Amino acid sequence: MGRYVLAIDSGTTSTRSVVVDPDGRIVASASEQITQYFPQLGWVEHDPEEIWRGVLTTMRSALAHTSVRASDLVGLGITNQRETVVAWERATGRPVHRAIVWQDRRGADACATLQREGASTLVMARTGLHLDPYFSATKIAWILDHVAGLRQSAQRGEICVGTIDSWILWRLSGGRVHATDATNASRTSLMDLRRVAWDDELCRLFDVPREVLPSIERSESFFAETDADVLGGAVPITGILGDQQAALLGQGCVRVGQTKSTYGTGSFVLQHTGTQVLTETGSLIATAAGTENDAPQEYALEGSIFVTGAAIQWLRDALGIIDTVEESEALAASLEDNGDVWFVPALTGLGAPQWDPHARGTVLGITRGTTRAHLARAALEGIAYQTRDVIDEMNIQSRVALRELKVDGAATSNRWLMQFQSDVLGVPVVVAPHAEATALGVAFAAGVRAGLWSRHDELGALLGEGVRYEPTMSTDERDALYSRWTQALDRSRGWSQ
Numbered sequence: 264m265g266r267y268v269l270a271i272d273s274g275t276t277s278t279r280s281v282v283v284d285p286d287g288r289i290v291a292s293a294s295e296q297i298t299q300y301f302p303q304l305g306w307v308e309h310d311p312e313e314i315w316r317g318v319l320t321t322m323r324s325a326l327a328h329t330s331v332r333a334s335d336l337v338g339l340g341i342t343n344q345r346e347t348v349v350a351w352e353r354a355t356g357r358p359v360h361r362a363i364v365w366q367d368r369r370g371a372d373a374c375a376t377l378q379r380e381g382a383s384t385l386v387m388a389r390t391g392l393h394l395d396p397y398f399s400a401t402k403i404a405w406i407l408d409h410v411a412g413l414r415q416s417a418q419r420g421e422i423c424v425g426t427i428d429s430w431i432l433w434r435l436s437g438g439r440v441h442a443t444d445a446t447n448a449s450r451t452s453l454m455d456l457r458r459v460a461w462d463d464e465l466c467r468l469f470d471v472p473r474e475v476l477p478s479i480e481r482s483e484s485f486f487a488e489t490d491a492d493v494l495g496g497a498v499p500i501t502g503i504l505g506d507q508q509a510a511l512l513g514q515g516c517v518r519v520g521q522t523k524s525t526y527g528t529g530s531f532v533l534q535h536t537g538t539q540v541l542t543e544t545g546s547l548i549a550t551a552a553g554t555e556n557d558a559p560q561e562y563a564l565e566g567s568i569f570v571t572g573a574a575i576q577w578l579r580d581a582l583g584i585i586d587t588v589e590e591s592e593a594l595a596a597s598l599e600d601n602g603d604v605w606f607v608p609a610l611t612g613l614g615a616p617q618w619d620p621h622a623r624g625t626v627l628g629i630t631r632g633t634t635r636a637h638l639a640r641a642a643l644e645g646i647a648y649q650t651r652d653v654i655d656e657m658n659i660q661s662r663v664a665l666r667e668l669k670v671d672g673a674a675t676s677n678r679w680l681m682q683f684q685s686d687v688l689g690v691p692v693v694v695a696p697h698a699e700a701t702a703l704g705v706a707f708a709a710g711v712r713a714g715l716w717s718r719h720d721e722l723g724a725l726l727g728e729g730v731r732y733e734p735t736m737s738t739d740e741r742d743a744l745y746s747r748w749t750q751a752l753d754r755s756r757g758w759s760q
Contacts, residue, residue, distance in 0.1 A: 265335030266715055269325070269498065270706035271318055272699070273343040273427050274506065275364065275528055278317030280325040281699055283706040285715055287725030289699055291331070293324035300361060305368035305611075308361035311349045314427065315434050322494060333496030339435075339489065340502035340709030342509040342701055343427040345450045348402045350413070350424045350475070356438050359410050359422070362430075363402040366528075366569070366611060370401025371620050382468055389465060390449070391456045391542040391549025393618050397567065399426060400452035400469035407471070417475045424475040426450070428503045435500060436487035444482040444503040445560060449551040454479065456549060457540055459560055482508070482553045483712035502709030504553050506701050507531040510671055511563060512553045513704030514695055515726050517719040520663040524650055525700070526672035529614070530571040532653045533563045534661055546616030546656050553708050555719050564661050566615035566653030570624075571646040572674055574608035578642055584635040592677045595640035604628040605751035606641035608649075609758075616656040617756065625755035646674065647684045648748040654688060667691040671700035686736035687745065696729035 267290075272279040279294040295317040300308040326332070346365035351358045363369070374394045377383070383394045392398055403424050407414045416422050423433065426447045432440055448454040448461075453471060455462040459479060466473050480486060482504050488497040504512065507525060511533045514523040522534040533550075538559050541549045552563040572588075579585045585594070609622035626641065650668075658664050667690055674680055675694045685692040697703060703726075710716050716725075 265331055266337050267331050267335050268338050268340060268706045268710045268715060269322060269336050270340045270342065270702045270709065271322065271431065272702040273314060273318065273431060275344045278314060278321055279702060280321035281702045281706065282325050282329055282331055283703065287703065291325045291328040293321040295321055307364040307366045309347065309364055311358040311362050311430055315431065318431055326494065333494040333498050336498045337715050338501035338709040338713030339498045340705035341428050341431050341500065342504050342506050342705035345426060345447055345505040345507065346397055346399045347427050348399050348424060349427065349430040350406045350422055353421055353423050356433065359413060360406050363406065365397060367402065368396050368611065368620060369405055370396030373401045373404065386452060388542055389455050389462055390452050391540065392452050393548060395618060398450055398452040400471055404470050417472050420474045422475050425477045429477045432486055432500065435489045435493060437490040440487040441477045442480050442486055443477040444480055445551040446482055446505040446508040446553060447503065448479045450505060456542060456551065459551065483556055483708050499713065501712040502705050504705045504708055507533055507565065508553050508563065509704030510701045511535065511704065512707055512719065513700035514669040514671060515722055516669060522665055523669040523671065526571055526670065526674035528573045530568040530646065530650060532566040532650060532657065534657050536562050536564050536661060541660060545660060546618065547660055555711055564657055566657060568649045568653065569612060569614040570608040570610045571649065573610065574642045574645060577610060578639060585639060591639040591643055592679045594636040595643050595679045597636050598640055601640050601644060602633060602637045604633055604637040604641045605748065606638065606645045607751050607755040608642065608645045609755045615653050619756050621757045621759040622755045623758040625751065627751050627754060643680045644683065646680060647687050648745065650684060651687050651745065665690050667693055669693050669695065671695040681732045685732040685734045687741060689734050689741060692732040694729040696727045
């Protein structure tokens with residue numbers, strides 16, 4: 264019998280499944296794209312059934328590329344886009360509305376009302392989160408209020424609501440288990456971060472019935488077994504992690520102060536804080552981290568940047584000034600400097616550390632001499648500067664100075680960006696030696712719970728180290744450029760107001 268782990272990575276734009284062997288190597292993978300729906304300005308939705316079909320297809324396809332069967336799997340792990348929510352009928356499993364995606368801003372007015380009523384202090388102290396439509400609670404309340412009769416059905420216990428991990432777990436288990444893990448629950452604005460439990464006062468505040476919510480389990484737990492029909496045999500589901508906490512583990516950041524940034528549609532910077540809960544973190548947020556077996560719950564400090572890779576896609580898809588994302592690297596490298604052209608990519612507002620939903624994308628410094636190369640470079644620089652915004656706050660709030668930044672995600676293949684990131688931070692940037700840090704992270708979690716590996720701190724030897732970038736920019740130049748960036752940033756603030 265083999266000893267493998269199957270990991271499902273249900274992301275914002277695609278679903279991927281990978282098979283991981285005992286040496287931590289991905290031996291097979293498969294992926295499918297997810298359709299994005301934009302029914303109104305600021306609204307983003309997914310089809311839950313399409314997500315489920317993608318899970319089924321990619322799992323079966325990944326296994327088909329190997330000789331691995333269900334009986335060879337010691338565990339299955341699920342990682343997912345975190346704040347996205349699904350509601351479905353408990354009796355039939357039928358979704359009652361499209362999934363509302365983490366990027367969706369329809370809860371902004373509800374958050375503004377709660378802010379005026381003085382709820383932000385309670386929410387931050389109890390959950391470690393800001394009052395922002397990014398998080399799940401206002402999304403859940405919106406669905407309950409806008410599907411006819413749904414709130415009444417929810418109060419009768421006829422409706423399940425959860426993040427994407429809960430939806431996938433429900434379907435994998437044949438509707439037997441409605442559960443989530445601490446890392447996903449910590450993103451809802453409904454969980455007491457210290458007690459790792461749903462909070463009745465918060466549920467009342469956001470008008471979310473406790474009856475619809477899943478049970479909260481440890482990230483490394485025996486959640487359920489898959490229905491035999493799913494993979495041709497029952498497989499234990501032994502790990503669930505939100506995608507960024509999975510990447511934190513997949514990058515080997517398991518000790519206090521170790522920090523990673525994942526570059527995707529947005530960017531997410533997480534620093535491990537051990538058992539310390541930093542709920543009074545001001546402009547950053549505190550969140551649950553993956554915790555091995557029966558150890559005390561661990562935490563992380565996080566800065567969520569809403570638009571990074573999406574800015575490069577915007578240059579390609581909306582403006583047509585580049586043909587491929589990869590072209591941005593050559594264009595940026597073709598210039599001696601940025602020509603004093605600055606791009607603040609606040610295309611959906613600003614996340615950490617500004618938390619300004621009314622900010623808007625801003626391009627400054629355009630002259631007759633400005634070219635598409637300047638715009639491409641300004642977009643890449645905007646990614647790096649937003650990351651520094653978060654890191655500077657993180658250094659202050661955690662009181663742990665960054666020594667190196669571990670990075671993963673699609674943008675890490677852009678060598679110009681990675682060097683510039685190191686330059687503006689003034690510390691080394693270390694690229695993950697593998698492209699699947701998120702999937703590997705949850706595979707490690709599931710594998711540790713299943714006994715394939717013993718402890719999190721053993722994973723570093725499996726991971727190795729990728730390309731390392733050392734800073735080459737002088738302190739004076741770094742500070743001068745960053746000062747100019749902050750001027751551009753100020754001009755983007757509050758625009759839509």
